[in-house]
Amino acid sequence: MPRRTATMLASLLMLIALLCAGVLIPVPYAEMSPGPTYNTLGEHNGECVLQISGHKGCETTGGHLNMTTVRVTGSEYRMNLVEAVYGWLSHDNVVVPHDTLYPDDKTPDEVNQQNAEEFSQSQESAKVAALEALNKKVTSQVIVGAVVKGSPSEGKLHAGDVIKSVDGAAVRAPDDVAKLVTKHKPGEKVTFSIIPAKQAAAAEKSGKRPTGQKQIPITTKKAGGRAIVGIQAGIDYTFPFKIDIKLADVGGPSAGLMFALGIVDRVSKEGDLTGGKFIAGTGTIDDKGVVGPIGGIEMKTIGAREAGARFFLTPKENCAAAAKDVPDGLRLVKVHTIDDALKALKKIRSGDTAGLPRCAAG
Incomplete structure (x- = not known):
C-alpha cells in the first residue's frame, strides 16, 4: 500500500475513533436552553393561572405579562463530548458543569423538592408584595415551619x-426565635407560648384571631x-381574599415579580396594566417588593x-449579563422593585x- 494511502487511511480511522469516543464518552456537563413562557394574565391547561376570589378572571385586552423559564437536561442525563461541543458553539444554549444544576451533596429528589419549595x-411573597403595593391589608404571624x-x-x-413568644418575649419575626433560644446555654429550658396549628387554621378559616395559647x-x-x-x-400570611396560583411543573423562585404584577392587574381598579402590549420578565421578589436576580437570564430573554x-x-443585578446579547426586537427594562415595574x-x-x-452591558 502506498505511504500516502496508508497515511490517509490511518487518519480516517483515527477520526472515526475520535468521533466514536466523543459520542460514547460522557462528560460532566449539563445544558440550559430557553424554556416555555406563561402569561400570568391568561390560562394554562384550561384554567386561569391567577384565581382571585371576588375579582376579574382571565379576560384581557390581549396584553401579556409572561413569566419565563429555563429548560435544563435531567439529573440522570449524561452529555457526551459531541453534544457539549455543539452546545458551546450554539447561540441559544448554555453548557454548564453538571454540579451547577445538581450539586453532589444533594440527590435529584432533594433538588426538585428545593425548587418546589x-x-x-x-x-406567597408575590401575594404580599402585590397587596402591599395596592395598600391592601395583609396580616402575618410567625409559625413553626418545620421540626x-x-x-x-x-x-x-x-x-x-x-x-x-419565647420566654415571655414577643416574637414578631422568624429570626427572633433563634435569637431568644440562643440566649440559653445548652441543657437549659426555654418556654414557647404557641397556638396549636389546628386552632390557628380554624380561626383563620372563620376570619377570627386565633386564641388559646399553650406554654x-x-x-x-x-x-x-x-x-x-x-x-x-x-x-404565615392572612390575605383579605383568596389567591390561588395554578401553574404546575415549574420550580424555583424566579417567577415572583411576574406573579406579583399579575395579581396587581387582577385586583387593581385601574384595569389592564399592559395596554395590550406583550411584556415578559423575570426576577425573585420579597415581601417588601424588592426584585432579586435569577439564573439563566440569557435563556429567558431568548424564550421571551x-x-x-x-x-x-x-x-437590576442581571442587567449587565442580559445586555451583552439582546435578541432583536426585545427591549430590556431595568427594575429593582415592584414600584419600578409598575412605573415602567x-x-x-x-x-x-x-x-x-435601560440595561447597559457591563
Whole structure:
C-alpha cells in the first residue's frame, strides 16, 4: 500500500475513533436552553393561572405579562463530548458543569423538592408584595415551619403552630426565635407560648384571631456550639381574599415579580396594566417588593422574544449579563422593585417609552 494511502487511511480511522469516543464518552456537563413562557394574565391547561376570589378572571385586552423559564437536561442525563461541543458553539444554549444544576451533596429528589419549595415561597411573597403595593391589608404571624426529626422539639411543637413568644418575649419575626433560644446555654429550658396549628387554621378559616395559647417548655441541646431546640421558624400570611396560583411543573423562585404584577392587574381598579402590549420578565421578589436576580437570564430573554415579547422586565443585578446579547426586537427594562415595574408598565401602556430605564452591558 502506498505511504500516502496508508497515511490517509490511518487518519480516517483515527477520526472515526475520535468521533466514536466523543459520542460514547460522557462528560460532566449539563445544558440550559430557553424554556416555555406563561402569561400570568391568561390560562394554562384550561384554567386561569391567577384565581382571585371576588375579582376579574382571565379576560384581557390581549396584553401579556409572561413569566419565563429555563429548560435544563435531567439529573440522570449524561452529555457526551459531541453534544457539549455543539452546545458551546450554539447561540441559544448554555453548557454548564453538571454540579451547577445538581450539586453532589444533594440527590435529584432533594433538588426538585428545593425548587418546589422556592416556587411556593415565591408565590406567597408575590401575594404580599402585590397587596402591599395596592395598600391592601395583609396580616402575618410567625409559625413553626418545620421540626427536625430527633430534636428536642419533636412531639412538642408541630409545623403550623403559631409562635407568640419565647420566654415571655414577643416574637414578631422568624429570626427572633433563634435569637431568644440562643440566649440559653445548652441543657437549659426555654418556654414557647404557641397556638396549636389546628386552632390557628380554624380561626383563620372563620376570619377570627386565633386564641388559646399553650406554654410548651423545651430543654435545649448543643449544636454548633450553641443552644437549639430543632425547629425552623417561618411566617404565615392572612390575605383579605383568596389567591390561588395554578401553574404546575415549574420550580424555583424566579417567577415572583411576574406573579406579583399579575395579581396587581387582577385586583387593581385601574384595569389592564399592559395596554395590550406583550411584556415578559423575570426576577425573585420579597415581601417588601424588592426584585432579586435569577439564573439563566440569557435563556429567558431568548424564550421571551420567541414567544412574542417586545419588552422584558429585567432585575437590576442581571442587567449587565442580559445586555451583552439582546435578541432583536426585545427591549430590556431595568427594575429593582415592584414600584419600578409598575412605573415602567405605565410608560409602556401609554406609549411613552423614551424614559424607560435601560440595561447597559457591563
